[in-house]
Every structure is written in structure tokens, then in C-alpha cells.
Amino acid sequence: MRFAHTSAGATVPPDTLPLPAAVDRAWAWGAATGRGVRVCVIDSGVDPAHPAVGGDVPLYAAEEAGDGTWRVVEDDAGDVAGHGTACAGIIRGLAPDAETTSVRVLTKNLRGNGEAMLAALSWAVDQGFDLVNMSLSTRKEALKERLHDLADRAWFKGVTLVSAAHNSPVISYPWRFPSVISVGSHAVDDPEYLEVNPDPPVDVFAAGVNVRVPWPGGGTKVVSGNSFATPHVVGLSARVLQEHPRFRTAQLRQVLAAVADNVDGRPARSRP
Template structure:
């Protein structure tokens, strides 16, 4: 806008930070947990991360290469029972919408040395099939990825039970699901499940700022407003939404796991809470 400052766009989506403080008495930590102990200068080296989304533009300079690209695909012909089963196969299509590239780029911006795999389940209109999502998640859990970033969800109730069982399977297998809360005030899955680390957005321009949410079901808030992220065609865009908050938590978790490879979802959730920026000062005893 020539000759005038452009007005800041008002962001209106659900599950965003209200700036509340969390009571330190609720933390099972007799002493503060430092970020230098939690992740320090770790880069996520050796930590396997799966991004289930719209694919990834692997040659984007902000992605850094080395991305395995897969897709959930449906069989060309029917099986003997008449169904057309889904499977995960190598993908040459790359990102078809930009959303997955943005999420993968955010993960890599925080954990540049993580081992990144993309499984495409969304089309160019960011629409997808629930069976494709389930197939991708089942594959990623079976492959025992340390972290699975799911910046999408489904509202369809007939997928709820299968997703819930899969989230529990991931929990017991040491696979951490990190899922963006829906941008609207609705119930959707898998972010609503307690076994999943769910993420909403704050607007503080600090990619390492984490806020613990004193009002579940969302667990944490991370940067999700005006986030600089890679996009299609080698471009960079400013994006907003809980989708882009979740990969900030995924990237930080990759760094924590490099330093503490034995951690699972409960430990990751505890460390993120103990190092959150909105923990109120402890009262003198």
C-alpha cells in the first residue's frame, strides 16, 4: 500500500493464546527446568520426523533437501471383496498446495538436521480422504517415527474410534503425535485425544516461545500468526493458523529428543510445560 502503512490483519481463529499464566505449583519439578538442559544447541540430528500433509517441495532452499517423499494412494482396481485398499507409496508429485512445505520448513527451521519424511494425504484444495489419513498414520506409527506432525484433522465421527485407537497405539509405541487444533471452535480429531500433543497459536514473533495452556484440551500454544514459511515455487509467505503453530512444537521436540533420546510423549509434554514462557514466578516457601 503506497504511502501508508498497511493495517495489521485481524486474525480470528479458535484455540489461540489469551496470555494466561500457569501456576508453577502444578509442575512436578522441584527446581526450574532450563532450556539449555532441555535442548540447548541441539539441531534434531538423528531424530526421525514424519509430516503428514500436502507433500513437500523437497528442493526448496528452506527445506534443506534429504526429504523422503511418499503419498497415501488408493489401489487402481478393486480387491476381491470389492474394496479399493489404500497404501503408502513413493511419491513424485511433491507438494500440491504449499501447506506441507510450510509445515516442513518450520520444522527444519528449528531442527535443521532432523530426518524428514513427507506423506501426502491432501490435494491441491487442501481436501483429503479420512482413509488416506488413517493409512498414513498407521504406516508412520508402524515405522516408529519419533515424531509425527499432523497439521490437519477430521470432523467425521466414523473415523473417530479408529483414530483414537491409533493415537493410543502411538503412545504405547513411543511415537509422539503432534497435532494442530482446529482453527474453528469445533471438535475434530486427532488433536482432541489426550494421548496427542495438541497445539494452538500465539502471536509473539519468537519461534521458540512455548505457552502451556491452563485451559485444556489444547496443550500448548506456539507461533501461529504471520509466520514466515517456505511455499511453492521457491517462495516465502506469511502464513497464519494453528497448522503452522504445531510444527514449531515438533521442531523443538526433535531437539529435545536429540539430547534425551529415551523420552516419550509424557516426558516431552512435561519438559515443554516446565520450560514454557508463561509459567508464573514461584512463590517463596
């Protein structure tokens, strides 16, 4: 793996987690499929016609208004780069009944405007989505304070932001904010295999190495990166929120840690 913030395979002592023996996956999500949970994917758009995505994804985009401000409007461009379709497909694969909405902020070369990201996130918080998938970040210090305020607003409103750690060993946002669930990658070929990180700021590791994902046009592609680990965590979180709809970010973070596969002494799950 050539990108940063990946699992080193460390285990975590069970006494560092609250009531680890009382929280298992049957209690955490049981047979939940994400039904009734609203997810916003802020990315490059989504191809709703892809069979792995489901066809019922409302499409929006952040656009610049004439006065220099940004707003979120209805969109018909779909996915301009493939990245968003991959993320939406991963979420649907784990939580097929989650209600997914796309907000396009990235261009075909996966570049983006920080103001567009802020506008999209502000809109998502105002709309009250349960989960926001942010497989992107910014290194611009000028945006840090406003983005931090938005992340805090999401925390207090009960909107959980799940954000990819940067693939390079750099500081970027919002994944480094404590109000955000931050995600790095591991190389285990199992979409439900989850590790809690004993050495933050990354909270958890999920599948992000050589992951086969849906790609616009009906095909698939094998990709690697923390971007693709993040929707795995969103999909599992959608299951938890169906089963425990009153949970917020703090409870989700604790449950994800409690059911992680690298808690020392826990029996290994059977995996495909």
C-alpha cells in the same frame, strides 16, 4: 486472530508443574539440532528443492488401491498445495538436522480423505518415527474410534503425535485425544516462544499468527493458523529428543510445559 484455540495470554502457577525449577532449556535441549530424530510430516507433500527444507526429504503418498483399501507408496508429486512445505520448513528452521519424511494425503485445495489419513498415520507408526506432524484433523465421527486406536498405538510404541487444534471452534480429531500433544497459536513473533495452556484440551501454544514460511518454488508466504504453530512444537520436540532419546510423549509434554515462557514468575527470555 479469527481462528479458534489461540492463546489468551494466561500465566500458569509454577506449582502446577513437576519440578519446574529443575527443568530449563539448557537441560531440555541445550545446543541440540534434532540430529538423529526422525520426523514424519503428514500433509500436502513437501517441495524438497526449497532451500529452507533441505533437499533430502523422502516423498511418499497415500493412494487408494484397487480393492478400496489405502496404502503408502513412493511419490514424485512434491507439494500440491504449499501447506506441507511450510510445515517442513518450520521444523527444519528449528531442528535443521532432523530427518524429515513427507507423506502426502491432502489435495491442492487442502481437502483429504479420512482413509488416506488413517493409512498414512498407520504407516508412520509402523515405521517408528519419533515425531509425527499432523497439521490436519477430521470431524468425521465414523473415523474417531479407529483414529483413537491408532493414536493409542503410537503412544505405546513411543511415536509422538503432534496435532493442530482446529482453526474453528469445533470438535475434531486427533488433536482432542489425550495421547496426542495438541497445539494452538499465539501471536508472539518468536519461533521459540512457547506457552502451556492452563485450560485444555489444547496442550501448548506456539507461533501461528503472521508467520513467514517457505512456499513451493523457492519463495515465502505469510500465513496464520494452528497448522503452522504445530511444526514449531515438533521442531522444539526434536531438539529435546536428541538430548533425551528415551523420552516418550508423556515426558515431552511435561518438558514442553516446564520450559514454557508463561510460567508465572519465570524471568522473560531475551527474544529477537
